[in-house]
Amino acid sequence: MKVHEYQAKEFFAQYGLPVDSPILCRSVDECVDAYHQLGSGRVVVKAQVHTGGRGKAGGVKLAASEEEVRKVSSDILGMTIKGYVVDRVLVTEAVNIDKEYYVSILIDRKSKSPLMMLSRAGGMDIEQVAKETPEKIEKIVIDPLIGMADFQARAAAYKLFDDKAVVKQAIPLFKNLYRLFIEKDASLAEINPLVLTKEGQLKAIDAKMTFDNNALYRHSDVAELNEPTEDEKKELYAKSKGFSYVNLGGNIGCMVNGAGLAMATMDMIKLYGGNPANFLDIGGSSNPEKIVDAMNLLMSDQHVKVILINIFGGITRCDDVAKGLLEAFKSIKTDMPIVIRLTGTNAEEGRRLLQNSHFIVATTMADAGHKAVEAMNNL
Amino acid sequence: MSILINKDTRLIVQGITGRDGSFHAAKMKEYGTNVVGGTSPGKGGQEVDGIPVFNTVREAVEATKANTSIIFVPAPFAKDAMLEAADAGIKLIICITEGIPVVDAVIAQRYIQVKGAHLIGPNCPGLISPELSMVGIMPSNIFKKGHTGVISRSGTLTYEVVDNLTKAGMGQSTAIGVGGDPVVGLYFEDLLQMFQDDPDTDSIALIGEIGGDAEEHAAAYIKEHITKPVVAFIDGRTAPPGKQMGHAGAIISSSSGSAADKIAAFEAAGVPVAMESCEIPGLLKKLMEKVK
Numbered sequence: 001m002k003v004h005e006y007q008a009k010e011f012f013a014q015y016g017l018p019v020d021s022p023i024l025c026r027s028v029d030e031c032v033d034a035y036h037q038l039g040s041g042r043v044v045v046k047a048q049v050h051t052g053g054r055g056k057a058g059g060v061k062l063a064a065s066e067e068e069v070r071k072v073s074s075d076i077l078g079m080t081i082k083g084y085v086v087d088r089v090l091v092t093e094a095v096n097i098d099k100e101y102y103v104s105i106l107i108d109r110k111s112k113s114p115l116m117m118l119s120r121a122g123g124m125d126i127e128q129v130a131k132e133t134p135e136k137i138e139k140i141v142i143d144p145l146i147g148m149a150d151f152q153a154r155a156a157a158y159k160l161f162d163d164k165a166v167v168k169q170a171i172p173l174f175k176n177l178y179r180l181f182i183e184k185d186a187s188l189a190e191i192n193p194l195v196l197t198k199e200g201q202l203k204a205i206d207a208k209m210t211f212d213n214n215a216l217y218r219h220s221d222v223a224e225l226n227e228p229t230e231d232e233k234k235e236l237y238a239k240s241k242g243f244s245y246v247n248l249g250g251n252i253g254c255m256v257n258g259a260g261l262a263m264a265t266m267d268m269i270k271l272y273g274g275n276p277a278n279f280l281d282i283g284g285s286s287n288p289e290k291i292v293d294a295m296n297l298l299m300s301d302q303h304v305k306v307i308l309i310n311i312f313g314g315i316t317r318c319d320d321v322a323k324g325l326l327e328a329f330k331s332i333k334t335d336m337p338i339v340i341r342l343t344g345t346n347a348e349e350g351r352r353l354l355q356n357s358h359f360i361v362a363t364t365m366a367d368a369g370h371k372a373v374e375a376m377n378n379l
Numbered sequence: 380m381s382i383l384i385n386k387d388t389r390l391i392v393q394g395i396t397g398r399d400g401s402f403h404a405a406k407m408k409e410y411g412t413n414v415v416g417g418t419s420p421g422k423g424g425q426e427v428d429g430i431p432v433f434n435t436v437r438e439a440v441e442a443t444k445a446n447t448s449i450i451f452v453p454a455p456f457a458k459d460a461m462l463e464a465a466d467a468g469i470k471l472i473i474c475i476t477e478g479i480p481v482v483d484a485v486i487a488q489r490y491i492q493v494k495g496a497h498l499i500g501p502n503c504p505g506l507i508s509p510e511l512s513m514v515g516i517m518p519s520n521i522f523k524k525g526h527t528g529v530i531s532r533s534g535t536l537t538y539e540v541v542d543n544l545t546k547a548g549m550g551q552s553t554a555i556g557v558g559g560d561p562v563v564g565l566y567f568e569d570l571l572q573m574f575q576d577d578p579d580t581d582s583i584a585l586i587g588e589i590g591g592d593a594e595e596h597a598a599a600y601i602k603e604h605i606t607k608p609v610v611a612f613i614d615g616r617t618a619p620p621g622k623q624m625g626h627a628g629a630i631i632s633s634s635s636g637s638a639a640d641k642i643a644a645f646e647a648a649g650v651p652v653a654m655e656s657c658e659i660p661g662l663l664k665k666l667m668e669k670v671k
Contacts, residue, residue, distance in 0.1 A: 109592070214479060214481065244623075259624060260532065260588060263624055264614050267615065
């Protein structure tokens with residue numbers, strides 16, 4: 001789950017990390033008020049959207065007078081960055097930057113541990129740095145049973161800074177960032193850039209955090225910050241029904257049990273020249289109520305013209321699945337071609353039950369894929 | 380032969396009195412797995428399907444000499460269940476539970492490693508050595524004893540692949556679902572080596588998917604260390620970036636995780652990649668002909 005920069009900075013502040021004191025604004029007038037309130041002469045106005053590349057898109061601007069604040073904030077408020085409309089900006093004091101650094105913590109799949117990444121090439125796109133000059137990125141694997149030890153925080157600080165006074169500031173900063181990361185179940189905590197001001201102070205002038213969806217149940221303060229997009233709202237609705245759903249924009253709707261098989265089904269449709277409309281994993285059991293919910297979800301997508309149901313009857317017997325489907329389709333009104341593939345225990349019995357209905361019954365997954373694409377082409 | 384589980388496996392079921400725990404304990408027992416006990420705090424002394432229930436894993440281990448554990452407890456309690464199993468001296472821990480916070484999995488995984496034990500999962504279907512032992516939730520009837528090792532990040536797709544293998548006359552030595560989360564226990568490289576060392580395995584099917592770069596590492600590992608024929612399959616070629624496809628670990632980020640990168644890595648390592656799951660048996664047979 002993503003949060004905005006200003007929300008990430010609030011978490012930073014809670015954990016004693018040095019952040020600037022930004023003011024959140026939703027209108028040009030609020031920006032002007034914020035400018036006077038800060039009283040620093042020069043401010044930065046920053047778009048708050050759930051995507052990167054704000055600077056390149058013109059969503060981050062410097063302003064040195066009331067007039068300029070009015071101008072840049074009216075430019076930024078309402079603009080669209082990668083599909084996100086800017087409805088809020090952050091007005092923050094412009095600091096005197098001496099140097100910029102990069103610091104982040106994430107979970108590294110390879111070492112199965114939290115990993116701190118550090119670079120003296122701050123303020124740049126870190127993925128580009130990683131690709132072009134990987135030697136500029138330092139990595140420190142943190143043992144989750146110990147946490148970030150003092151020696152590691154010290155080693156991290158010496159990798160970035162030469163001045164002892166700055167190293168001293170950096171050590172608690174890194175340890176607090178780790179504490180925040182673990183205690184709030186973050187999947188990423190990133191400061192880019194961490195700046196050293198001309199006055200010799202370290203300051204996080206940007207903050208990015210994403211959080212583990214599986215841990216939101218124990219962090220209501222994080223969960224309440226969720227702002228789902230339209231697509232994500234549909235995904236959340238599906239989740240409330242026990243499904244995983246992702247829209248893909250094609251016209252062959254898919255209903256599958258299991259995430260892996262659901263992905264394989266959409267890949268197969270594409271391989272056979274069709275266009276999958278979605279990823280939909282309906283999970284283990286397949287009772288009639290679940291099928292009805294899943295069908296309603298698929299049919300709510302106007303692009304869907306054909307439906308492919310691919311069920312691997314594992315522990316649930318296929319004749320039971322077939323009965324569930326027949327029961328469900330008593331209450332579903334549609335003329336759409338529906339291809340069904342059932343396999344597993346009692347598969348033949350299951351297929352026989354479906355034979356006299358309006359379903360197109362397939363024997364194998366490949367057979368189902370071909371039949372669905374063919375049905376689409378015949379429309 | 381097989382890897383990780385066999386006739387000597389002595390299994391306890393953590394969360395045996397729950398709906399899933401009791402259902403699958405019975406299924407595993409029916410399959411012939413040596414299910415020696417189960418745990419459920421506060422329900423010690425009871426029995427589930429003739430299997431004795433204990434309050435703690437330590438008690439269960441002391442009474443039954445269990446060496447393997449399977450976990451069905453709900454996500455908020457799964458970390459503790461994994462720690463408890465490792466602390467009690469269990470050497471192979473299989474965690475079926477889905478939806479565990481990553482930080483919990485990271486901590487549990489590390490503790491299990493420190494204790495010298497192995498973890499499979501979380502968010503996995505478990506594993507099966509056909510006709511010897513099943514520690515998992517798989518539909519056992521589709522599996523057949525044989526010589527192909529199967530390693531997969533998925534559940535139902537594994538069944539699909541195994542079904543194809545069995546129908547093509549290719550039984551399995553052991554089939555393992557490693558789990559769909561970003562951080563899980565035993566992974567491709569560990570298991571590839573175990574299959575390489577298992578005299579009863581003559582070929583390996585590896586089923587990867589989008590997200591992370593474990594497949595890229597596996598491809599490099601195969602090139603260096605694996606002499607047995609391996610065929611790969613990568614799930615999620617049509618998945619859009621930035622979207623989690625069911626499994627918490629199946630997400631393409633801007634820097635890694637695409638199917639194209641993984642397929643390219645396998646091809647560069649000389650490992651054939653099936654374009655659909657039903658091609659796997661044919662590709663394996665072709666490779667084995669070559670080896671002969």
